[in-house]
Amino acid sequence: METGNPHDAGTAGQERPAEATATTATTRTTAGPAATTEAVEPVVPSGAPAAPGGEPKWIALPPGLLKVRRLMLVVWLGLLTLAAGLVPGLLAGPGWAVFALLPLALLVWGWVMLERNWRSWRYAERSDDLLISRGVLWRQETVVPYGRMQLVEVTSGPLERHFGLASVQLHTAAAATDATIPGLVPAEAERLRDRLTELGEARSAGL
DSSP states (O other): OOOSOHHHHHHHHHHHHHHHHHHHHHHHHHOSHHHHHHHHOOOOOTTSOOOTTSOOOOEEOOTHHHHHHHHHHHHHHHHHHHHHHHHHHHHHOGGGGGGGHHHHHHHHHHHHHHHHHHHHOEEEEOSSEEEEEEOSSSOEEEEEEGGGEEEEEEEOOHHHHHTTOEEEEEEESSGGGOEEEEEEOHHHHHHHHHHHHHHHHHHHTTO
16 A cells, blocks of 8 residues: 655655766766866966976066167178178179178078077076076076075166166176076066065075
């Protein structure tokens, strides 16, 4: 003899899969090392020091430095090309104007090499030191500990000011670890100077 309502059995039968489905969905969301790692992985902003033991966050130089160097290359080698072509051509004959091809070839080669050198420059702020890397054929990487910094200054010559650029010069207790980061935007140069000065004072005080 049945005493229950047949609708109750149907309702209970419909609710059980829903509960099972909810339980399964919750388990899939929280279980598994891959899902947990993706949820807690920190995002380090550009320019911020990398976490201890992690890869440094490299910052490239702005393109303004490349424009200035290419302008200087064109001015000097352009004048040399005119001189090498006009002077021998006027004095010894038109055939001697072929010497103008030498500085012109040097101009083309220098145009390419300047870009490669500009792309090789980069720096990274770590928790205890500053990394500066540059060089095309011979790669050079300088490590500047914050605790050994004695002076950090921002310089900008007439040409750099015209193009809105500045350089950061780092002076340490040892001359071998002195370094310069050229061609920065003035706002970034001032930010880097203030941050490095603050970190250097903190490391010197043992904080």
